Amino acid sequence: MLTKDYKIGLKIKVNDKMQKNYAYILSEKLGKNFNKEFVPALTPAKMLKLGIFEGKYLNDCKKEFPEEWFKKAEKKLSPKKADTSKNYFKIKSRQSLQTWRKNGWIMIGDPDIRGWFQWYCRYYLGRREPILDTRQIKRWKSFNRHAGQIKKNCNRGDLNCRPRQRQALLQWAYNPFI
Numbered sequence: 001m002l003t004k005d006y007k008i009g010l011k012i013k014v015n016d017k018m019q020k021n022y023a024y025i026l027s028e029k030l031g032k033n034f035n036k037e038f039v040p041a042l043t044p045a046k047m048l049k050l051g052i053f054e055g056k057y058l059n060d061c062k063k064e065f066p067e068e069w070f071k072k073a074e075k076k077l078s079p080k081k082a083d084t085s086k087n088y089f090k091i092k093s094r095q096s097l098q099t100w101r102k103n104g105w106i107m108i109g110d111p112d113i114r115g116w117f118q119w120y121c122r123y124y125l126g127r128r129e130p131i132l133d134t135r136q137i138k139r140w141k142s143f144n145r146h147a148g149q150i151k152k153n154c155n156r157g158d159l160n161c162r163p164r165q166r167q168a169l170l171q172w173a174y175n176p177f178i
Contacts, residue, residue, distance in 0.1 A: 003066040006030045006125050016061035018113055026126035034123075038137045040173035044121045048073035052171045053094050055079075055086030057117060065121055088170055089163040105139075116140070120173060143172045150178055 006026060014022040031043065042050075048058075048069055055078030062070050070077065076086050084092050097106070097114075105115060110132065112119040119136045146165045154161030159177065166176035 001066060003030060003068055006066065008126060010126075012064060012125070012127075014061065014064055016064070018060070019111075022111055024111070024122065024127045024129075027128050028126040030126055031124055032126075035133060035137055038140060040120070040140070041175040042170070042173045044117070044124050044173075045069040045072060047117075047170060047173060049076060050170060051076040051086050051088040052167075053087075053117070054082035054084055054092070056082045056094070057114070058121070065125070087167055088176070089159070089167040091163050091167055093164070093167045093171060112136075117171065140172060143169075144174065146172075147174055147178060 008026055008029060010026045012024055012026070014020075014024075034040075045066070045068065049072045051073075055076055058065065059077060059079040078086050082094065084090055087093050101108075106113060111129070112122065112132070116136060116139060119132065120140075123133060123136075146169055150162050150165055150169070156178065159166065169176040
């Protein structure tokens with residue numbers, strides 16, 4: 001589907017490698033009406049285009065999200081295996097799904113079994129799950145500490161300073177170019 005097809009009331013059915021028989025209905029306009037405390041610097045499409053998660057994220061569930069997101073990010077995707085060269089900062093940037101589960105970053109029973117970015121993509125499309133949204137927005141807000149570390153320890157615009165934290169900021173929809 002194209003971005004223009006994602007409208008309030010649309011029921012999205014999910015059947016991919018990691019999730020079967022899940023569905024949700026869009027209750028807000030695409031990219032609109034976010035919680036006032038959630039002000040991401042980047043859209044999911046921009047994040048994918050810049051290069052995140054070693055090109056490995058969401059490759060098997062493209063049907064759920066707008067085609068344009070993936071077309072514009074084509075050179076930054078790596079469907080077969082993680083590839084650090086696909087990341088904007090060219091460094092390893094992700095931990096295994098098992099590590100995420102072990103640390104409680106992905107909760108058993110969460111509909112967003114791939115974690116925060118999957119939640120953000122669905123939220124951006126217009127899905128709202130108040131309890132889940134509150135938890136994920138709280139996590140997003142706490143991630144801002146990494147921007148503070150870059151501002152404190154790096155010269156403005158020195159992208160070679162703290163590239164791992166910058167990549168992490170990019171993967172959490174913060175501006176990594178501070």
